[in-house]
Amino acid sequence: MKARLNFEPAAWDVVRADAERAFPNECCGFLFGLEDAQGRHLTEALPVDNAQTGDQRRRFAITERDYLRAERHALASGLQLLGIYHSHPRHPAVPSIHDLRVALPYFSYLIASVYPEGVHHARSWQLSDSGRFFEEEPLFVQREGAAVSPRLSITNP
Numbered sequence: 046m047k048a049r050l051n052f053e054p055a056a057w058d059v060v061r062a063d064a065e066r067a068f069p070n071e072c073c074g075f076l077f078g079l080e081d082a083q084g085r086h087l088t089e090a091l092p093v094d095n096a097q098t099g100d101q102r103r104r105f106a107i108t109e110r111d112y113l114r115a116e117r118h119a120l121a122s123g124l125q126l127l128g129i130y131h132s133h134p135r136h137p138a139v140p141s142i143h144d145l146r147v148a149l150p151y152f153s154y155l156i157a158s159v160y161p162e163g164v165h166h167a168r169s170w171q172l173s174d175s176g177r178f179f180e181e182e183p184l185f186v187q188r189e190g191a192a193v194s195p196r197l198s199i200t201n202p
Contacts, residue, residue, distance in 0.1 A: 049084035059090035064132035070101035128153030
């Protein structure tokens with residue numbers, strides 16, 4: 046099992062708001078924080094424009110320029126670039142074959158399942174050591190002293 050992924054509420058709120066704003070299209074962005082023996086601690090999320098040409102309801106793309114901007118942000122802020130998030134409009138938060146093809150090692154891949162009512166659930170994934178499949182990461186959002194898993198219920202406050 047992969048290490049625990051812990052979201053600060055403000056970072057989770059950025060992801061949720063971006064997914065709801067972009068609906069019915071996919072949103073995308075970067076996840077920043079620090080990693081230690083207890084897991085990954087996500088403190089910031091940085092939305093970027095979905096650069097996918099054509100149907101953005103089923104695909105997202107991030108430009109090389111946005112990747113460079115994310116790397117610079119991590120260096121300037123003293124954080125690590127730990128992953129990428131995107132949404133699956135009207136679909137579960139499970140990686141697609143396309144997601145697997147474009148995934149990079151090390152990164153966490155958070156997927157938010159979003160419907161007209163808002164984000165329904167979210168799950169996070171990392172490539173296996175072989176790079177042939179994803180392994181799920183336990184995902185939690187810190188809320189008023191308690192950790193809440195966005196996978197268990199609708200995450201809107």
